[in-house]
Amino acid sequence: MALACSCPESGCAFVGSPAMLLNHLANSHQRPAVTVRYGLSSNLGFSLSHPWHALVGEDDRSVFLVSLGPLGAATAVSLVYVRPDGEAEVAPRFWCKLSVGPPGIDMVLMASPVSSSMLARRTRAVAGDVLGGAPGDALR
Numbered sequence: 001m002a003l004a005c006s007c008p009e010s011g012c013a014f015v016g017s018p019a020m021l022l023n024h025l026a027n028s029h030q031r032p033a034v035t036v037r038y039g040l041s042s043n044l045g046f047s048l049s050h051p052w053h054a055l056v057g058e059d060d061r062s063v064f065l066v067s068l069g070p071l072g073a074a075t076a077v078s079l080v081y082v083r084p085d086g087e088a089e090v091a092p093r094f095w096c097k098l099s100v101g102p103p104g105i106d107m108v109l110m111a112s113p114v115s116s117s118m119l120a121r122r123t124r125a126v127a128g129d130v131l132g133g134a135p136g137d138a139l140r
């Protein structure tokens, strides 16, 4: 069975495997995924001008999306694992700790299993909300 993911960019009709999606994001949208290492925290800075940012796990090339969206005067931040269509839904395989704050000051926002999403046509924001300020986040 083909494992296919949809592109999170609104209006984009791309569907392909997670590896193809990574290439597509880099080549078609100039939005290459940021590589993260499991078990280590990463300090990442994301622009609020884009509603999503792609991450890829260094070990297994799993694809994650960080979604940013307005929540009143604040910004909602969420992280989902991009589960290919066709991959059986299993208990969450990933766990993350998200913290947001100005450089040097970490405020833990959520520590939870990472939800998976098939990104059926549209990026779904899930779990974990919160806060204003410049998002940066730590992924474990």
Ligand SMILES: [Zn+2]
Pocket: 007, 008, 009, 012, 013, 014, 024, 028, 029
């Ligand atoms: Zn696309």
